[in-house]
Amino acid sequence: MAKDRFQVEVLTPEGEVFNDEVEMVSTRTTVGSIGILAHHQPLLGMLEPTELRLYRSDSDVVRYAQGEGYVQVSPDGVLVLVEEAQDPGELDRGDLQDKQRKAEEALSSCDEGTEEHRRAARDKRRWETFLRIAGDGGA
Amino acid sequence: MSASQRDVKTRIGSVKNIQKITRAMEMVAAAxxxxxxxxxxxxxxxxxxxxxxxxxxxxxxxxxxxxxxxxxxxxxxxxxxxxxxxxxxxxxxxxxxxxxxxxxxxxxxxxxxxxxxxxxxxxxxxxxxxxxxxxxxxxxxxxxxxxxxxxxxxxxxxxxxxxxxxxxxxxxxxxxxxxxxxxxxxxxxxxxxxxxQATILEAGDDDDDGGEADSAHHSLVEYxxxxxxxxxxxxxxxxxxxxxxxxxxxxxxxxxxxMTAMRSASENAGELIEDLTLEMNRARQAEITQEIMEVVAGAESLT
Missing domain, CATH: 3.40.1380.10 (ATP synthase, F1 complex, gamma subunit)
Structure with a gap:
């Protein structure tokens, strides 16, 4: 049986990357992984870096490497606001490894409990996640 | 062609080249x-x-x-x-x-x-x-x-x-x-x-559609x-x-x-080319006049 479809818009500061009807959205909030189907309860969630999957159907899935952001579910549809949404095929492993290394250096050079430390931890987690996504796509 | 004429001609050439570059930069900047x-x-x-x-x-x-x-x-x-x-x-x-x-x-x-x-x-x-x-x-x-x-x-x-x-x-x-x-x-x-705080809560020009629709059901929202x-x-x-x-x-x-800087540079180059062309024509005319005078003087001395 075909599932109900709903409108999903993915917005980044650099513009809209996706706006279409889907059957399911799969992403991750700070609380945990979440799958959103049609008629989901209204929600405001904070997103963590992960692979964002938009299921047009079981076989037709659009994927993005998603940075930090927010998701808002309302009766009109789902709005995904993320700082980055990149095509996994366009991720540059070398570049990501550089960034990850830099974040690790920053992490070890500053004291725990400072904002600088929290920020480096955030960077490290983001680039690690992106690297994992890039690895899956390339293999 | 005299030396001064040739000088002016080379200068016109280089100013024209500069003008081509500034025009190109202007167009790139516009795009x-x-x-x-x-x-x-x-x-x-x-x-x-x-x-x-x-x-x-x-x-x-x-x-x-x-x-x-x-x-x-x-x-x-x-x-x-x-x-x-x-x-x-x-x-x-x-x-x-x-x-x-x-x-x-x-x-x-x-x-x-x-x-x-x-x-x-x-x-x-x-x-x-x-x-x-x-x-x-x-x-x-x-x-x-x-x-x-x-x-x-x-x-x-x-x-x-x-x-x-x-x-x-x-x-x-x-x-x-x-x-x-x-x-x-x-x-x-x-x-x-x-x-x-004021800059956060004030309605900015970014609000393309009003927030009323969102607040109508916010009591039911899960966070x-x-x-x-x-x-x-x-x-x-x-x-x-x-x-x-x-x-x-x-x-x-x-x-x-x-774009603006390059446009005025191109315009200035255009003016410079006009001035130099005028100068070159004047130099050429002077040379021609000189030659005619010499011919006339030579002819007079024969009669």
């Missing part, structure tokens, strides 16, 4: 300006949506916002960070120099009142001018001013926010060329940190995690968005300024 304008437009829906979400989360959280460190002023302002946004390249009229000048003037004001100043600069021009003047910027961000990405803005914003929250700096001011039209840019000086936690991350986003917008406006302004 990039259009793209930069589109990127400013592309930010609007995102910024508007962040603003609506913040309002929704703030309503749900009650008035917990004041507790955030980036919203609270420091007790004493001893160190001021100045962020100067310039371009990576020159040949854009006063675009870069007016930012550096405004920054140095503000620095002098702060220093006169006993505060110390820490510089940060985006764009090679700003970094190198400040370094040359012995005021090497602590944060140097270069290589992207043609096409700044959100990640560039995030890096700058997070450096400044971290320094502010960790008490290394007490205030952040940003200087950039605000984009008004391709022909008009203005130097803007804004306070980035501490963030003003993951609590609205307080969401707010803690939404609010620093304003700093990132402000820096990103400043970078985008600066880029548009840079292309606008370069």
């Amino acid at each position: 990039r300006l259009r793209r930069a304008e589109q990127r400013i437009e592309a930010l609007r829906p995102y910024a508007g949506a962040i603003r609506r979400m913040t309002r929704q989360a703030a309503e749900a959280a009650g008035s917990e916002m004041a507790a955030l460190p980036i919203l609270s002023e420091h007790d004493s302002e001893d160190t001021i960070a100045l962020l100067l946004i310039t371009g990576d390249r020159g040949l854009a009229g006063a675009f870069n120099s007016q930012i550096v000048r405004a920054g140095l003037r503000a620095a002098a004001e702060h220093e006169a009142e006993g505060r110390s100043v820490a510089y940060s600069a985006a764009g090679r021009r700003g970094v190198s001018t400040l370094t040359f003047r012995g005021k090497e910027p602590q944060g140097q961000y270069v290589g992207f001013t043609d096409r700044p990405s959100y990640a560039d803005a995030r890096e700058i914003a997070e450096d400044l926010v971290a320094a502010y929250v960790d008490d290394k700096i007490d205030r952040v001011e940003i200087f950039y060329n605000g984009y008004i039209s391709p022909l008009t840019q203005e130097v803007r000086r804004e306070t980035l940190l501490p963030l003003q 993951e995690p609590d609205p307080e936690e969401i707010l803690k991350r939404l609010i620093p986003d304003y700093v990132e968005i402000s820096v990103y917008r400043a970078l985008l406006e600066s880029t548009a302004s840079e292309h606008g300024a370069r």
Whole structure:
């Protein structure tokens, strides 16, 4: 049986990357992984870096490497606001490894409990996640 | 052809070449300006949506916002960070120099009142001018001013926010060329940190559609995690968005300024070519007259 479809818009500061009807959205909030189907309860969630999957159907899935952001579910549809949404095929492993290394250096050079430390931890987690996504796509 | 005629002719040739280059640069700048304008437009829906979400989360959280460190002023302002946004390249009229000048003037004001100043600069021009003047910027961000990405803005914003929250700096001011039209840019000086609550909650020009629809059902909304936690991350986003917008406006302004500078350079080259052509014709005419006089004089001496 075909599932109900709903409108999903993915917005980044650099513009809209996706706006279409889907059957399911799969992403991750700070609380945990979440799958959103049609008629989901209204929600405001904070997103963590992960692979964002938009299921047009079981076989037709659009994927993005998603940075930090927010998701808002309302009766009109789902709005995904993320700082980055990149095509996994366009991720540059070398570049990501550089960034990850830099974040690790920053992490070890500053004291725990400072904002600088929290920020480096955030960077490290983001680039690690992106690297994992890039690895899956390339293999 | 005499020596002076040949000289003028070579000069015309080189001025024509320069004119070709300035024309090409003008056209490149015009194309990039259009793209930069589109990127400013592309930010609007995102910024508007962040603003609506913040309002929704703030309503749900009650008035917990004041507790955030980036919203609270420091007790004493001893160190001021100045962020100067310039371009990576020159040949854009006063675009870069007016930012550096405004920054140095503000620095002098702060220093006169006993505060110390820490510089940060985006764009090679700003970094190198400040370094040359012995005021090497602590944060140097270069290589992207043609096409700044959100990640560039995030890096700058997070450096400044971290320094502010960790008490290394007490205030952040940003200087950039605000984009008004391709022909008009203005130097803007804004306070980035501490963030003003008013700027967050006021309805900005980013609100393309009203927030009424969202608030109608907010009592039923589920939050993951609590609205307080969401707010803690939404609010620093304003700093990132402000820096990103400043970078985008600066880029548009840079292309606008370069377009204008190159257009007037092309016009000046055109005038120069006219003057030189006139000079060359005059020299040629003088030579012809001279030759005719000589022929006439020779003919007269025979009769």
